[in-house]
Amino acid sequence: MKKLYIETYGCQMNVADTEVIFSLLAKHGYERTEDMSQADVIMANTCSVRDNAEQRILGRIEQFHFQKKQRPGVLVGILGCMAERLKTDLTDTGKVDIVAGPDAYRSLPVLLQNAAPGTPQINVELSREETYADIKPVRLDSNGVSAFISIMRGCNNVCSYCVVPYTRGAERSRDFHSIVREACDCASSGYKEVTLLGQNVDSYHYEDCNFAGLLRMVAEACPGMRIRFSTSNPQDISDEVLQVMASHANICHHIHLPVQSGSDRMLEKMRRRYTRAWYLDRVAAIRRYMPDCAISTDVIAGFCSETEEDHKDTLTLFEEVGFDAAYMFYYSERPGTLAARKYPDDVPQEVKSRRLEEIIALQNRLSLESNKRDIGKRFQVLVEGPSKRNPAQLCGRAGNNKMCVWPDMEHKAGDFVNVEVLDCTQATLLCRLCED
Numbered sequence: 371m372k373k374l375y376i377e378t379y380g381c382q383m384n385v386a387d388t389e390v391i392f393s394l395l396a397k398h399g400y401e402r403t404e405d406m407s408q409a410d411v412i413m414a415n416t417c418s419v420r421d422n423a424e425q426r427i428l429g430r431i432e433q434f435h436f437q438k439k440q441r442p443g444v445l446v447g448i449l450g451c452m453a454e455r456l457k458t459d460l461t462d463t464g465k466v467d468i469v470a471g472p473d474a475y476r477s478l479p480v481l482l483q484n485a486a487p488g489t490p491q492i493n494v495e496l497s498r499e500e501t502y503a504d505i506k507p508v509r510l511d512s513n514g515v516s517a518f519i520s521i522m523r524g525c526n527n528v529c530s531y532c533v534v535p536y537t538r539g540a541e542r543s544r545d546f547h548s549i550v551r552e553a554c555d556c557a558s559s560g561y562k563e564v565t566l567l568g569q570n571v572d573s574y575h576y577e578d579c580n581f582a583g584l585l586r587m588v589a590e591a592c593p594g595m596r597i598r599f600s601t602s603n604p605q606d607i608s609d610e611v612l613q614v615m616a617s618h619a620n621i622c623h624h625i626h627l628p629v630q631s632g633s634d635r636m637l638e639k640m641r642r643r644y645t646r647a648w649y650l651d652r653v654a655a656i657r658r659y660m661p662d663c664a665i666s667t668d669v670i671a672g673f674c675s676e677t678e679e680d681h682k683d684t685l686t687l688f689e690e691v692g693f694d695a696a697y698m699f700y701y702s703e704r705p706g707t708l709a710a711r712k713y714p715d716d717v718p719q720e721v722k723s724r725r726l727e728e729i730i731a732l733q734n735r736l737s738l739e740s741n742k743r744d745i746g747k748r749f750q751v752l753v754e755g756p757s758k759r760n761p762a763q764l765c766g767r768a769g770n771n772k773m774c775v776w777p778d779m780e781h782k783a784g785d786f787v788n789v790e791v792l793d794c795t796q797a798t799l800l801c802r803l804c805e806d
């Protein structure tokens with residue numbers, strides 16, 4: 371057996387893909403190692419979404435090269451979105467032997483076989499059909515509690531700032547039979563939670579099954595398991611999906627609904643196909659069906675030509691919605707995107723950073739307020755294990771995705787327990803275990 375080491379960057383889709391890659395290569399004599407210095411093959415599954423994500427990986431390639439120099443014969447592979455974007459630029463460095471894009475993983479055994487020092491191998495072909503539906507992933511989650519299931523690949527929404535449609539290709543949905551089968555496999559191997567993944571889950575479509583139908587099928591096939599999903603797109607999230615969530619106790623009441631900006635002018639320039647009013651209407655619909663549903667978001671500060679007025683619109687939208695959590699970024703121009711071709715990246719870095727800090731400060735307050743509203747409530751929590759901060763406490767997530775900790779150690783990862791919230795910080799609910 372040869373030893374394969376893979377580092378995974380970027381979104382949850384990449385985590386799911388790494389699990390597919392381990393599975394594909396296990397059939398060809400590669401076993402997983404977590405120790406890079408023992409590996410025959412060193413790979414990174416990469417992300418291109420922002421420039422700093424790519425810079426980090428370019429730094430890692432230097433580290434990998436150091437291993438290669440010490441142990442000639444070691445092969446270095448760059449996979450995923452950066453492989454798709456940079457192609458031969460990566461092999462031209464002389465430090466990378468294999469470059470494989472997100473739809474090319476079935477060819478990895480052949481690429482590995484043919485790669486040798488001085489003869490790099492590349493496959494960055496995108497596909498309209500590939501969903502890896504028949505591959506049973508090798509799970510990386512060491513706890514065996516929570517698994518990702520990829521339900522679609524690619525994206526057809528050409529948001530002007532975003533590189534994903536170029537790195538992941540056209541949208542395609544995976545056969546629902548294979549999704550339900552994978553969820554049932556997870557349940558029978560002891561998993562307690564699955565997260566259904568896609569760049570825009572609401573546009574899932576396979577034969578006559580839409581996302582609401584898929585969600586219902588998975589929830590009903592695996593009644594003992596928690597179901598989560600990500601990412602929802604404000605333009606597409608339907609009342610039907612909300613109804614299915616509200617009527618199945620095992621679907622978690624949490625929706626990740628990236629808004630990107632609170633300004634209609636920015637949303638239009640970003641090519642998001644909704645307005646601020648539409649977004650607020652969707653938030654109202656979510657709360658109508660599920661008053662306890664947590665809502666998280668993504669936001670970009672300092673997109674092309676953003677004014678103080680536009681930025682204030684984002685702050686007031688955050689205030690109005692009262693998000694439970696947010697991933698916050700400043701705009702990073704991505705070569706080849708519509709925005710890079712059409713609009714100057716004209717908000718100075720210090721202005722981007724200051725606006726981002728203002729959003730973060732506001733969200734910190736909103737997260738604390740959201741957590742305070744949960745004091746006194748009871749939640750069912752899925753135990754993950756000892757808390758990283760304080761190993762004398764256990765931790766796990768409530769259905770609303772909030773991290774709970776409590777000081778009793780008698781349960782193990784994968785147990786469902788009931789807790790009562792006694793206090794909180796901005797990041798965590800401090801709880802006690804309930805007897806019943």
Ligand code: SAH
Pocket residue numbers: 419420531532533534568569570601602603628630668669670699700701702703704
């Ligand atoms: N499909 C998801 C998002 C995938 S990318 C959706 O549509 O919401 C994850 C997040 O990265 C995006 O929501 C956006 O907030 C951020 N992002 C994408 N491109 C970016 C860029 N060029 N600069 C900064 N942030 C970006």
Ligand code: SF4
Pocket residue numbers: 525526527528529532533534535569570603
């Ligand atoms: Fe990017 Fe927009 Fe597709 Fe999300 S929906 S991956 S932001 S293009």
Ligand code: F3S
Pocket residue numbers: 379380381382383384416417418419450451533534537538
């Ligand atoms: Fe990054 Fe690709 Fe995901 S660009 S965010 S790893 S789809």
